[in-house]
Amino acid sequence: MKSLFFTDVDGTLIDHNNYCHDGSIRGMELLSEKSIPLICISSKTFDEMSFLMKRLHLHYSFAFENGSGIAYYSEDTGKYNVELTGPGVEVLSAFxxxxxxxxxxxxxxxxxxxxxxxxxxxxLDLHSASLAKKRLTTLPFIEEGNNLLTDSEIEELNDKLAEYNFQITKGGRFNHLIPVGSGKGEAVKKIIEFYKIRFKDEIITAAAGDSLNDIPMLNGKIMNSEGPEGFTEAVNDFIKITAG
Incomplete structure (x- = not known):
């Protein structure tokens, strides 16, 4: 049986405030030593994630824009095959x-x-800020005054948005307007199926995350974590469980 380890990025793999990943280095090393792919599931754009994957020397599939986009990594070509969900950012912007x-x-x-x-x-630095605007399939937004919607407001709005096939999820700095049928949980399921075919084996999984929109990814998996150090602790726990 093979293993996959899923992780949120901001606030888990990298620090929410300074974007440093020093505390997660040991966790990534442990996964590499065990040949366990580290699958990042993020609200970041494809361009942001591609840049981050190179920076962290990770060569695996990942999900971007809260799971509305998936980049499947090909070991044969070293490139990504991208799958998008929803009508596209232009439609969301017009909405x-x-x-x-x-x-x-x-x-x-x-x-x-x-x-x-x-x-x-x-x-973020200016280059990273420009990459954050290169949306393909979801749209981060906030209230005027830089306020986030409350959980109860999001729940009420999602009931009303169902007829439009949109939903709202809450991130660390922005709310996100995303298409129905997407999300981190759905992306995790698709990536697991991708690796089942690649490995020709069943897969055991774990996930680490720190915010409300990580709950679908964590469901039925393993643990919550906070910050890069928490990520490394979660990896340690997972390896101990699978070794036992």
Whole structure:
């Protein structure tokens, strides 16, 4: 039986504030020593994730934009085959005025922010801020005044958005408008099936995450974690469990 380890990125694999990954290095080394693929599931864009995968020397499949996009890694070519869910970011962007009517709130999508504004809000450098705007299939947004929707507001809005085939999930700095039928949980299922075919074997999985939109990924798997050090602890626990 083979293993996969899934992880959220911001706030888990890398620090939420300074984007440092020093505390997760040992966890990544442990997975590499055991030949366990580390599968990143993130709200980041494809461009952001591609850059991060190179930086961390990871050569595995990953999910981006909260699981609405999946990049399947080909060992034969060293490239990614990308699968997208939903009508695309242009449709989501055009829906923002209607979402304002439904919610009764004034909203700003990430596309309306300058690179400087995003860098100031997130602590990203300008290059990374520009990559964060290269959305393909989901749309981060906030209320005017840089406020996030509450959990109860999101629940109420999602009931109303069902007829539009959209839903909202909550991240660390933005709310995210995403297509129904996507999400981190769905991406995990698809990637597991991809690796089952590749390994020609059954797979045991674990996942580490730190926020509300990680719950579907964690469901039925292993553990919650906070920060890079928590990620390494989760990896340690998983390896002990599988070794036992």
């Amino acid at each position: 923002i005025p209607e979402l304002e009517n439904i919610s009764g709130k004034s909203l700003r999508s990430i596309l309306s922010f300058s690179d400087d504004e995003i860098a100031h809000m997130t602590g």
